[in-house]
Amino acid sequence: MxxxxxxxxxxxxxxxxxxxxxxxRVAKFKMLGHQVVVVLSAMSGETNRLIALxxxxxxxxDPRELDALIxxxxxxxxxLMAMALKDLGLKARSYTGAQVRILTDNAHTKARIVSxxxxxxxxxxxxxxxxxxxxxxxxxEQGNITTLGRGGSDTTGVALAAALNADECQIYTDVDGxxxxxxxxxxxxxxxxxxxxxxxxxxxxxxxxxxQIRAVEFAGKYKVKxxxxxxxxxxxxxxxxxxxxxxxxxxxxxxxxxxxNRDEAKIxxxxxxxxxxxxxxxxGPVAEANIDVDMIIQNTGADNTTDFTFTVNRNEYPRTMQLxxxxxxxxxxxxxxxxxxxxxxxxxxxxxxxxxxxxxTMFKTLAQENINIQMISTSEIKISVVxxxxxxxxxxxxxxxxxxxxxxx
Numbered sequence: 001m002x003x004x005x006x007x008x009x010x011x012x013x014x015x016x017x018x019x020x021x022x023x024x025r026v027a028k029f030k031m032l033g034h035q036v037v038v039v040l041s042a043m044s045g046e047t048n049r050l051i052a053l054x055x056x057x058x059x060x061x062d063p064r065e066l067d068a069l070i071x072x073x074x075x076x077x078x079x080l081m082a083m084a085l086k087d088l089g090l091k092a093r094s095y096t097g098a099q100v101r102i103l104t105d106n107a108h109t110k111a112r113i114v115s116x117x118x119x120x121x122x123x124x125x126x127x128x129x130x131x132x133x134x135x136x137x138x139x140x141e142q143g144n145i146t147t148l149g150r151g152g153s154d155t156t157g158v159a160l161a162a163a164l165n166a167d168e169c170q171i172y173t174d175v176d177g178x179x180x181x182x183x184x185x186x187x188x189x190x191x192x193x194x195x196x197x198x199x200x201x202x203x204x205x206x207x208x209x210x211x212q213i214r215a216v217e218f219a220g221k222y223k224v225k226x227x228x229x230x231x232x233x234x235x236x237x238x239x240x241x242x243x244x245x246x247x248x249x250x251x252x253x254x255x256x257x258x259x260x261n262r263d264e265a266k267i268x269x270x271x272x273x274x275x276x277x278x279x280x281x282x283x284g285p286v287a288e289a290n291i292d293v294d295m296i297i298q299n300t301g302a303d304n305t306t307d308f309t310f311t312v313n314r315n316e317y318p319r320t321m322q323l324x325x326x327x328x329x330x331x332x333x334x335x336x337x338x339x340x341x342x343x344x345x346x347x348x349x350x351x352x353x354x355x356x357x358x359x360x361t362m363f364k365t366l367a368q369e370n371i372n373i374q375m376i377s378t379s380e381i382k383i384s385v386v387x388x389x390x391x392x393x394x395x396x397x398x399x400x401x402x403x404x405x406x407x408x409x
Contacts, residue, residue, distance in 0.1 A: 002167035003035045003125065007135060007157030010044035011174045012231035013077045022172075022231065023084035026130060030090055035125040037164065039135045039157040040081060042073025063108035067137075067147045071097070074134035074153070081132045092130040095121070097145075102138035102156065104146045111138060111146035113155065113218075116163040125164075133160060151212030158215045162222035169219065169226050170238075171211060176230035177239035178203070178210050180405040181258040185393050188406040192256065194240045197226075199256045199348050202382045206259035206346045216241070254351035254358065255403045258396055261344045262389060264294070265317035266374065267310060269324065271334030274306040281331060282308055282324070289323055291316045295344070295377045295386060305334075309375065311386060314340055342374065343392040346384040347399060359383050365402045371395055 006026065013019050022038075029036050050070045054061040061069075078094040085092035100121065104111035121131045135153025138146050148155050154171060161169035177191040178200065195203075197220040204213040210228060219226045219241065229238035272278055283293060294311040301307065312320050317340045324336050352358050362383055366373060371394070375386035387395060400406065 001033045001035065003037075003164060004029060005037045005039060005157055005161040005164065005166045005169045006172060007039040007153055007170070008041065008172045008231055009153065009174065010041040010046070012172055013040055013042075013081070014044040016080070018231075019077065019080050020084050023081060023088055025231075025234070026085060027088050027090060030130060037121065037125070037131045037133060037160055037166070038078075038081060039133050039153055039160060040074060040077040041135050041153040042070075042077060046073040046076070064144055067108045068145050071134070071137040071145050071147055074136055078132045078134045082130075085130050085132070090130055091128050092132055093124050094132040094134075096134045097137035097156070098139040098143075100133055100160075102159070104138035104140055104148070106140040106142070106144065106146065108144075109147055110149040111140070113138060113148070113159050116159060118160075118163045121160075121164065149214075151215070154212040154215035155218055158218045158222075158224050158226065161224045162218065167225065169224050171215075171226065171228050172231035173210065173228065174230065174232065175210060175228070176233055176236050177228050178208070178241075178257070180256070181396055181400055182260075185396050186400045186406075189400065190406050190408065192239050193237065194242050195256055196350050197241055197243060198350055198381055200241045202346070202348045202379075203257055203259045206261060206344065206348070206382070206384065208257075208259045211241075254355045255347050255349040255405060256351075257348050258399055258405070259346045259348060260392060260396060262392065263314045264311050264342050264344050264386065265314045265320075265338065265340040266342050266386060267312065267317070267320055267324065267339075268337045269308045269331065269333045269335075270337065271301075271305045271332075272308055273332050274300055274304050278306060278331075279308065282327075283310070285323060285327060286312075286320060289319065291320055291323075295375050295384065297375055311342070311344070311375070341389045342386050343389040344384055344386055345392060345395050345399075346382050347403070348382045350381050352382075353380055361402065362399060365398055366395060369394060369398060 008022050047070050082092040082094040101117040103114045124131050135156040140146050158169050179189045179191050181189045183189040201216045204211050204216050226241040227238050296310045299307045321338050371391045373385045377384040
């Protein structure tokens with residue numbers, strides 16, 4: 001008998017029929033003797049609908065009231081799921097985040113979990129109940145409802161698994177695992193049987209939308225065994241996200257996957273005086289404006305000036321350009337240029353640590369297709385490049401072929 005936490009996303013519970021289907025899946029696990037905790041998102045599209053309602057009433061919704069509103073989406077699904085399970089003859093009980101007492105800080109719409117009181121859930125599990133918990137939400141010290149941000153139900157699932165010391169946390173979504181890259185771009189992309197937490201963390205941070213990055217960080221921190229499965233397929237092992245206990249990189253795939261992100265924009269400040277502190281003069285105001293910077297390059301010229309280039313999320317591009325333009329005279333910059341038609345492409349793999357020539361193979365392959373590399377960033381297990389967005393899909397396909405990612409390992 002195992003204690004399993006199962007998280008189901010919005011598409012998995014998008015209708016009454018799908019909720020009943022999930023209930024039948026949960027019932028199968030109960031029949032095998034397992035204890036089951038089910039974590040649910042709101043029905044697909046419901047959170048967006050509630051946000052739109054809020055904006056009709058208040059152009060910039062009050063964060064506290066917005067959390068109180070959008071948390072209701074998950075309350076609907078957990079109540080319906082408990083009813084569906086009871087209709088199948090199972091004992092079940094639904095909980096909101098506040099009822100569990102998932103304690104968070106008070107950062108509304110992007111709260112972080114502080115602690116979880118698991119005693120009531122344990123008692124229900126011991127008495128044979130299925131525990132159904134609303135994902136995405138918690139409560140602060142003052143009793144205010146908080147939400148964890150987009151994809152927060154993944155984090156709820158992993159956090160509950162950690163608190164309950166569950167044997168496995170299963171994330172059910174609309175894909176049947178983690179793939180070497182997006183199958184919509186590369187039809188022969190291969191589902192990975194396993195991937196390390198390090199690799200999954202990089203993939204999530206680099207644009208892979210399978211798991212929320214905070215959930216992967218949480219799982220890695222608390223050693224939660226994590227598996228990604230499809231809620232629309234009854235068979236399949238999905239992808240197990242695991243720890244590299246005794247790595248044998250000679251037998252591992254060098255590259256595990258290719259991630260990419262279209263939501264990037266590049267900004268270059270030309271001809272800034274090359275003096276100590278110039279990077280802070282540029283990035284300090286950007287950070288104060290709460291704008292996240294990704295890749296950074298600084299080039300020093302022969303005339304005691306420097307060119308400074310960095311990338312931001314494309315949604316932040318207009319605001320960043322406006323901010324830096326207002327600072328141009330103060331910075332002493334000759335020109336500020338921007339490009340919002342770029343994309344970031346990354347190859348990821350723990351096997352890269354013990355293999356040389358990966359970067360040169362990547363760069364040679366792109367050069368042969370006349371794809372210009374604008375920026376480069378590396379770590380032990382990833383190489384990221386910025387390229388023109390129009391070449392992104394071609395680059396993904398050719399690199400997938402060159403590194404033979406379609407072949408089983």
